Amino acid sequence: MFIDLDTRYVTFFFLERNFSKMSVPPQFHTKTPVTRKLPNKIKSADKAVGPPQIPALKNICHLFKLSPILNFETTPAKFKIYATSLTSYCQSKTKEIHSVSVSSCNFTTLEGFKVSETDKDAVQLTMYTKNGTRNKMILLALMCCVDLPPHFAALEKSFSCYPVMVIRGSSMLKSWTCEWFEKEFHAKISPLHFSSIDLSWMLSLWTGKINFDLSSPTYLVFQVPDEIKGMNEVKISIDTKDLQYVWDKIHPDPNDSEFTIDQVNEFISQIELFYYEVLKLKITSLKLIKIRNALASVSVNGVFKLCSSNHLVHILRLFCQMSVEQLSFIYTI
Numbered sequence: 250m251f252i253d254l255d256t257r258y259v260t261f262f263f264l265e266r267n268f269s270k271m272s273v274p275p276q277f278h279t280k281t282p283v284t285r286k287l288p289n290k291i292k293s294a295d296k297a298v299g300p301p302q303i304p305a306l307k308n309i310c311h312l313f314k315l316s317p318i319l320n321f322e323t324t325p326a327k328f329k330i331y332a333t334s335l336t337s338y339c340q341s342k343t344k345e346i347h348s349v350s351v352s353s354c355n356f357t358t359l360e361g362f363k364v365s366e367t368d369k370d371a372v373q374l375t376m377y378t379k380n381g382t383r384n385k386m387i388l389l390a391l392m393c394c395v396d397l398p399p400h401f402a403a404l405e406k407s408f409s410c411y412p413v414m415v416i417r418g419s420s421m422l423k424s425w426t427c428e429w430f431e432k433e434f435h436a437k438i439s440p441l442h443f444s445s446i447d448l449s450w451m452l453s454l455w456t457g458k459i460n461f462d463l464s465s466p467t468y469l470v471f472q473v474p475d476e477i478k479g480m481n482e483v484k485i486s487i488d489t490k491d492l493q494y495v496w497d498k499i500h501p502d503p504n505d506s507e508f509t510i511d512q513v514n515e516f517i518s519q520i521e522l523f524y525y526e527v528l529k530l531k532i533t534s535l536k537l538i539k540i541r542n543a544l545a546s547v548s549v550n551g552v553f554k555l556c557s558s559n560h561l562v563h564i565l566r567l568f569c570q571m572s573v574e575q576l577s578f579i580y581t582i
Contacts, residue, residue, distance in 0.1 A: 281446055281510060282510070282574070283509060283510050284507045284508065284509045284510070285450060285454060285507065285508055285567075285570070286506055286507055286508075287454060287457055287458070287505075287506055287507065287508055288454055288455070288457070288458045288560065288563035288566075288567075301359055301360075301361040301362060301371070301558070301561055301562070302558050303359075303373075303389075303391065303555075303558070303561070305386075305389045305417045306389075306391070306415065306417065306553075306554075306555040306558075306561070307554065307555050307556070307558075308417055308554065309417070309552060309553075309554050310415050310416060310417045310552075310553045310554065310555075311415075311416050311417075311423065311440065311551055311552060311553065312413060312414075312415055312440070312441035312551040312552075312553050312568060313413070313414040313415075313416060313427065313438050313439065313440055313441055313551070314412060314413065314414075314438070314439055314440075314441040314572040314575055314576060315392065315411055315412060315413065315414045315430070315436060315437075315438050315572075316436050316437040316438075316576060317408040317409065317410045317436070318408065318409050318410075318411070318430070318434035318435070318436040319407055319408055319434050319435045319436070320407055320434065321409045321434050323358055323369070323370070323372060328355075328356035328357065331354075331356050331433070332353070332354040332355055332356055333354075334429070334433065335354045335374075335376075335426070335429050336351055336352075336353055336354045338425065338428075338429045339351035339354075339376070339422070339425050339426075339429075342425050349378055349387060349419075350378055350379070351376055351377070351378060351387070351422075352377050352378050352379045352384065353376075353377045353384065354374065354375065354376050354377070355374070355375045355377075356372060356373070356374055357372070357373050357375075358370040358371065358372055358373075359371040359372070359373050359391075361562065362393060362394070362395055362562055362565065363395075364395050364396035364562065364566055365396050365397070367397065368394050368395060368396060368397065369394045369409065369410075369411070371391055371392060371393050371394070371411075372391070372392040372411065373389070373390070373391050373392075374388070374389070374390040374391075374392070374426070375388070375389050375390075376388035376389075376418065376422060376426070387418060387419070387422060388416065388417065388418030388419070388422045388423070388426065389416070389417045389418065390414055390415065390416045390417075390418075390426060391414065391415045391416075392411035392413070392414050393411060393412070393413040393414070393415070393565045393568070393569055394409075394410055394411045394412065394569065395413075395562060395565050395566040395569045396566050396569065396570070397410060397412070397569065397573065398570075398573060412569045412572040412573050412576060413441065413565060413568045413569050413572050414438065415553065415565075440550065440551045441551045441568065441571075441572055441575070442549060442550055442551050443547065443548075443549050443551065443571065444549065445536055445537040445538070445549065446513075447549075447571055448537050448538075448539070448540050448547065448549065449513050449514075449516075449517050449537065450513055450567070450571075451540060451545075451547055451567060452467070452469070452516075452517075452540050452542070453496070453508055453512065453513045453516045453517075454508055454567065455542055455544045455545070455560075455564075456489070456492050456493060456496045456516075456542070457493075457496050457500065457508065458544065458560060458563065464489075465489060465542065465543040465556075466486045466487060466488055466489060466542075467486070467487045467488075467489050467492055467540070467541070467542040467543075468484060468485065468486050468487075468539075468540065468541040468542070469484070469485045469487070469520075469537060469539070469540055470482055470483070470484050470485075470537075470538055470539035470540075470541075470548075471483045471484075471485070471532055471535035471536060471537055471538065472535060472536040472538045473535060474534070474535075482538070483530075483532070483535060485524065485532070487520070489542065489543065492520075495516065495519050495520075496516065499512050499515050499516055499519075500512060520532075521533050537549075541554075541556075542556070543556055543557055544556055544557045544560045544563075544564060545557070545560075545564050553568075
């Protein structure tokens with residue numbers, strides 16, 4: 250039973266009272282899948298390519314969902330045209346507000362992100378400003394297409410699907426980049442927000458994947474109801490070995506390649522039960538708004554920070570899956 254876990258490895262603390270409340274997006278409702286494939290059962294289609302290494306993603310980034318884009322080509326000649334166009338667009342914007350000057354942009358494809366044969370290589374966009382005689386990177390964007398469902402993979406040839414865009418850069422540059430993509434490729438780009446159940450899926454699937462850094466704790470952040478004054482959030486730290494113990498009890502068959510929504514609910518219920526038994530804390534009445542473990546940190550408002558580059562493809566696959574679920578919902582209602 251979960252309540253038998255060694256409580257020496259479990260800590261609990263409140264965030265500082267003056268800590269600013271995270272801006273939580275309004276909740277949306279999509280159909281939650283009954284099962285999802287476990288990350289360690291997903292094989293790369295780029296067998297000759299190692300895990301992608303993008304150090305910038307280990308800083309705070311923001312996630313966006315991107316509708317299928319029209320007439321986007323990944324040839325070097327087209328990339329050069331796109332880079333010139335985006336640079337000119339940003340330079341025209343900087344003249345209006347006298348902000349940081351964009352000196353150049355660069356588009357390139359990155360291997361190592363394919364899970365299925367229909368996946369495309371990722372597209373990386375970098376934006377630079379002049380710092381003396383050197384170029385300083387001021388924005389990085391990564392467009393991802395990892396293991397898409399058949400109805401998205403089978404779009405007309407004039408459309409390309411990259412359901413997730415990860416952007417590291419200032420709010421202003423992110424806004425200009427999204428505006429340019431929407432204008433050039435008739436796309437719709439919006440923040441990729443998550444529900445609490447989405448975070449529960451991430452926590453459940455990724456806990457089963459963590460077998461390389463059990464010393465790194467797992468953090469859960471919950472939003473406190475507005476009725477409680479003087480406190481905005483509750484942050485819980487859980488020993489990852491304890492979580493894996495519970496995970497193995499819920500998913501005992503190592504040959505089972507899937508995790509079900511019932512198992513997700515049971516996993517979260519065991520965490521809730523433990524904190525009620527030990528600390529009399531009813532986290533069932535609180536809203537999960539952020540998780541962080543050895544793989545990544547993710548919040549409901551799409552703030553993302555990579556912790557393990559070796560698992561980037563598995564992380565982005567789940568983001569792509571959730572983005573497609575939201576896009577499918579939007580375009581079918």
